[in-house]
Amino acid sequence: MLKLNGKNLFELTKLFMKKKISSIQELSNFIDELLEKWYKKFLLSWDLWVWKTEFTKQLAKKIWIKNISSPTYTYINNYDNKLLHWDFYRIEKKEDFLNLWILENIEDFEYICIEWPKFKEFYKNDDFIELNIEKKGDARIINYHL
Secondary structure, eight states: OOTTTTTEEEHHHHHHEEEEEOOOOHHHHHHHHHTTTEEEEEEEETTTSHHHHHHHHHHHHTOOOOOOOTTTTTSEEEEETTEEEEEEEEEEEEEHHTTTTTTTGGGGEEEEEESSSSGGGGGGOOOOOEEEEEETTEEEEEEEEE
């Protein structure tokens, strides 16, 4: 692996992108753009009330899945063995994360959304795209790398 100043050179060459989203329809259109680029696994990193679960709902509609809910208290929601939706907000310790046995079947899912991604060393790979969203007034600014 090529490194520069201790960082993976591949990571440094990724294109940094920024997208302003002002409505659920714009969020849906943004998801279309990501799916067209073959992205199917998402790390959703942002504050409370900034459309993390809404992102998953919009993705689910595009792959013909209905009735999406937040997995905040269940940690995991599995939709038709096609979409895996995790929420790690309440998980604080690595031991708690590993005791959930959630990594066992990760490769079986075509689509994955992880809210509040923690302990990425156990599951993150180049298949995932990390989206960092911040709220600016009524809009959301999505920062990500391609």
